[in-house]
Amino acid sequence: xxxxxxxxxxxxxxxxxxxxxxxxxxxxxxxxxxxxxxxxxxxxxxxxxxxxxxxxxxxxxxxxxxxxxxxxxxxxxxxxxxxxxxxxxxxxxxxxxxxxxxxxxxxxxxxxxxxxxxxxxxxxxxxxxxxxxxxxxxxxxxxxxxxxxxxxxxxxxxxxxxxxxxxxxxxxxxxxxxxxxxxxxxxxxxxxxxxxxxxxxxxxxxxxxxxxxxxxxxxxxxxxxxxxxxxxxxxxxxxxxxxxxxxxxxxxxxxxxxxxxxxxxxxxxxxxxxxxxxxxxxxxxxxxxxxxxxxxxxxxxxxxxxxxxxxxxxxxxxxxxxxxxxxxxxxxxxxxxxxxxxxxxxxxxxxxxxxxxxxxxxxxxxxxxxxxxxxxxxxxxxxxxxxxxxxxxxxxxxxxxxxxxxxxxxxxxxxxxxxxxxxxxxxxxxxxxxxxxxxxxxxxxxxxxxxxxxxxxxxxxxxxxxxxxxxxxxxxxxxxxxxxxxxxxxxxxxxxxxxxxxxxxxxxxxxxxxxxxxxxxxxxxxxxxxxxxxxxxxxxxxxxxxxxxxxxxxxxxx
Numbered sequence: 366x367x368x369x370x371x372x373x374x375x376x377x378x379x380x381x382x383x384x385x386x387x388x389x390x391x392x393x394x395x396x397x398x399x400x401x402x403x404x405x406x407x408x409x410x411x412x413x414x415x416x417x418x419x420x421x422x423x424x425x426x427x428x429x430x431x432x433x434x435x436x437x438x439x440x441x442x443x444x445x446x447x448x449x450x451x452x453x454x455x456x457x458x459x460x461x462x463x464x465x466x467x468x469x470x471x472x473x474x475x476x477x478x479x480x481x482x483x484x485x486x487x488x489x490x491x492x493x494x495x496x497x498x499x500x501x502x503x504x505x506x507x508x509x510x511x512x513x514x515x516x517x518x519x520x521x522x523x524x525x526x527x528x529x530x531x532x533x534x535x536x537x538x539x540x541x542x543x544x545x546x547x548x549x550x551x552x553x554x555x556x557x558x559x560x561x562x563x564x565x566x567x568x569x570x571x572x573x574x575x576x577x578x579x580x581x582x583x584x585x586x587x588x589x590x591x592x593x594x595x596x597x598x599x600x601x602x603x604x605x606x607x608x609x610x611x612x613x614x615x616x617x618x619x620x621x622x623x624x625x626x627x628x629x630x631x632x633x634x635x636x637x638x639x640x641x642x643x644x645x646x647x648x649x650x651x652x653x654x655x656x657x658x659x660x661x662x663x664x665x666x667x668x669x670x671x672x673x674x675x676x677x678x679x680x681x682x683x684x685x686x687x688x689x690x691x692x693x694x695x696x697x698x699x700x701x702x703x704x705x706x707x708x709x710x711x712x713x714x715x716x717x718x719x720x721x722x723x724x725x726x727x728x729x730x731x732x733x734x735x736x737x738x739x740x741x742x743x744x745x746x747x748x749x750x751x752x753x754x755x756x757x758x759x760x761x762x763x764x765x766x767x768x769x770x771x772x773x774x775x776x777x778x779x780x781x782x783x784x785x786x787x788x789x790x791x792x793x794x795x796x797x798x799x800x801x802x803x804x805x806x807x808x809x810x811x812x813x814x815x816x817x818x819x820x821x822x823x824x825x826x827x828x829x830x831x832x833x834x835x836x837x838x839x840x841x842x843x844x845x846x847x848x849x850x851x852x853x854x855x856x857x858x859x860x861x862x863x864x865x866x867x868x869x870x871x872x873x874x875x876x877x878x879x880x881x882x883x884x885x886x887x888x889x890x891x892x893x894x895x896x897x898x899x900x901x902x903x904x905x906x907x908x909x910x911x912x913x914x915x916x917x918x919x920x921x922x923x
Contacts, residue, residue, distance in 0.1 A: 379482060380475060382407060382835050385419075385451050389465070392443045393421060394429065402428065411827050417464040418830065426462055435463050469826055473817035476833060477899045483833055484906035486533040486840060486914070496537045496654035498645060499524045502663040502671050504561075505542055505641050510553040513709040515764065516664045516698040518557075519753040523695065523859050524662050525559045526754060529914045530843050530862075539648050542641070553710060558746045558916045573643035574636065577681050578608065581634065586612045586680055609634040613676050620679070624852035625672050632673040642678045649688055658847070659690045660855060668694050675853070691855035695758045702767030715766060717745040720781075740920065744784055747917045751780030754915070755863035759856060780863075780917075786870040787908045788920040789877060790901055795922075797883060797898065805886040810895060819893040824876035825900060832869045833903045839865050840914070866911050873904060 389405045404425045408414050426433035440456055440463070447453055452475070454468040476483050501524045503517035513521075528538045539562075544551050546563040554561050581587045587609050611632045617625055649657050663671045675690050700707065704715060720741050724732045731737070756762050800806045820826070843861050850856070882897045884890045909919045 379479070380452060380472060380834065381838060383838055388447055388451060389419060389421075389443075392447060393435065393439070393463070404429065409831050411823050414827055414830065415823065416466070418467045419465040420461060421463040423460070423462040433462065434458065470816075470818040470820075472834075473820055473829060473896075473900075474812075474815075476829060477815075477817065477896075477903055478812045480903050480906055484836060484903055484910060486837070486910050493656075494537060494654040495535075496539070496649075496652045496657040497531055498648055498657065498659045499528055499538065499540045500641075500645060500659060500661045501540060501542070502661060502667055504544065504550065506637050508550065510550050510710050511708060513550075513553075514664075514698070515700060515707070515709055515712050515753075516666065516695065518709040518712070518749075519698055519758075519762065520662045520664055520695050521554070521559060522557070522750055522753055523693075523758060525561075526750075526862070526915055527660075527662075527844075527857065527859060529916065530840060533840065533914070534844065537652065537654060539652075541644055541648065543644065553713075556713060556742065556746075557749065558743070558918070560916065570640060570643040570647065573646065574639045577639045577643065580681050581609045581611065584611070584680060586616050604633070604635075606635050607633045608636060608639075611677065611680065613673060616676060616680055622676075622679075624854065625676070626669055628669070629672060629676070632677055634677065638674055638677060641674060642681060645678065646682060655687060657688045659688060661690065661692045662695070663692060664695050665697055668692065672853070690853065691850060692853050693758065693855045693857060696756075696761040698753070698762045698764060700764045700766050702765050704766040707766060712766065713745070713749065716748055717741065719768070720745045720748065740922075743918050743920065744781055747780035747784050747912075747915075749780070750915050750917065751783065751863050751867070755860055755867065757858070757860050783866045783870045783908075783912075784917075784920050786874050786877075787905075787912065788922055789874075790905045790908065791919070791921045793882060793901060794898075794905070800883065800886075806883075806894075807891065809898070812899060815896050815899060816892050817896050819896045820900065822876070822880055824872065824880065825897070827872060828869075828876060828900065828904060831872070832865070833907055836865075836907050836910070862911055862914055866908070869904075869907070869911075 386405055386407065390403065393404050402425065404421045405419055406422065408418055408420060413420075421435075423433040426435060430436070435458060440458070444453060444456055452468045452472050453465055455466045457464055501521055503513065503520045524540055528540055531538045541562075544561055544563045548563070551561060551563050611634055612630070613632050614630045616622075617629065645659060649659075661671050661675065671692065675692070678690070700712075704711070707715065721732070724737070724741055724744075732741075752764060753762065797806065801808055839861055843858050845858070846856060880897070882894065882901065884894050912919050
């Protein structure tokens with residue numbers, strides 16, 4: 366019987382929560398497809414998962430059926446059509462509503478026998494080539510690292526994460542500005558594991574800038590505010606490096622543009638603004654994609670100025686109609702504590718010093734040498750990324766930078782806690798492999814030889830159902846609003862991966878603390894041990910793939 370179940374599971378289709386939900390919705394609505402509101406809801410809490418995996422609440426059913434009672438023949442048709450495809454074990458009417466319990470052993474077999482499909486990132490080419498340019502405003506203008514604020518760092522790390530996620534979804538991604546290879550900013554970004562485009566020589570765009578100057582000198586929008594004589598400049602006390610004064614308000618009004626700040630009026634154009642536009646336009650011209658989306662990632666303090674750059678580009682080149690500009694705005698970062706006025710470099714140094722001290726307190730004299738230096742740097746980078754990216758990008762962020770704050774692995778919402786639990790998995794498999802070498806355990810069998818009905822613990826199904834199965838869908842949710850955004854502003858769920866990893870770490874830690882995975886070396890216990898180890902393999906892959914989108918190297922030891 367069990368071998369038949371395994372064979373059926375191996376031949377069954379891939380499972381996704383989104384696909385399951387859509388099929389259940391269609392099956393239950395029948396002729397009421399136009400009815401507003403969803404009917405089915407996925408369960409996620411350990412308590413509810415004890416008895417059901419999906420529920421159609423009585424209140425939702427009442428909008429479709431009298432007294433919320435689903436006809437029995439409809440339930441039978443649902444089971445007949447979807448039992449195998451959706452791994453349904455039972456579908457029953459209860460006082461709470463219609464509930465479905467899935468065939469858990471079959472799903473364990475299906476998912477844990479096909480780990481690459483469920484645990485690795487998409488890397489699927491799009492049917493139509495799409496180009497995305499991520500313009501990191503914080504790095505424009507040849508700033509040195511000492512001029513970067515923690516708010517700037519938030520936008521830089523967001524660009525780095527977003528670029529990885531978009532590339533995995535098939536987009537052609539460019540990040541700007543291009544930086545000099547050996548610049549101090551590049552060196553600082555390397556400390557944070559940020560990969561940024563850089564060249565040995567700064568690409569010259571003098572021809573493009575000269576052309577922009579010519580266009581502006583002849584533009585009707587420039588003429589409206591242009592200085593007639595040098596004395597006019599002196600009278601208005603404008604900076605010497607201002608080349609033109611451009612009337613943006615009239616341009617916005619004439620073109621019927623919406624979403625821009627109502628206070629936009631005049632733009633004092635400097636050469637640096639023209640260079641920024643020139644670099645963006647060069648990338649667009651070099652790409653043969655039908656669509657090109659330019660996302661200006663900017664802190665709220667600089668949003669107003671970047672809208673001027675946006676409009677100035679529109680004035681300078683009206684021929685590139687395949688370009689769409691959007692603004693992704695990050696909320697302010699407020700730092701409290703004795704170091705409330707530190708910049709990005711000092712913030713990194715402060716967190717690294719704390720990580721060094723925490724490591725010495727835990728491991729003593731072992732903390733020395735290149736390997737420990739690498740571990741501490743990686744843990745520091747993870748801590749900073751989780752601090753700055755785990756909050757929705759538009760929301761304000763409060764950071765407490767003080768020696769009293771403990772950044773060790775004890776805080777369940779920290780990057781260090783995520784890294785600690787990832788390291789626990791590495792240590793688990795290290796112990797297993799050593800035990801195999803010592804002859805205590807046999808080698809890992811083929812997955813098809815395992816009986817996954819041995820996975821009966823509440824936490825085992827919770828880890829599979831809440832994290833392994835939906836992992837790839839979680840990555841897609843990050844950029845779900847990319848194509849549907851209206852207006853000039855864009856909101857992307859860049860915090861999803863961090864929150865996913867934190868929640869995964871909490872539930873994995875709870876399971877790991879209560880279940881002894883490497884059991885006694887007794888033959889009748891081996892199947893359960895290997896089934897659990899296969900589940901842990903899947904979790905390890907999910908950890909590694911998710912951390913990869915944050916440019917965080919998974920730790921290989923505690």
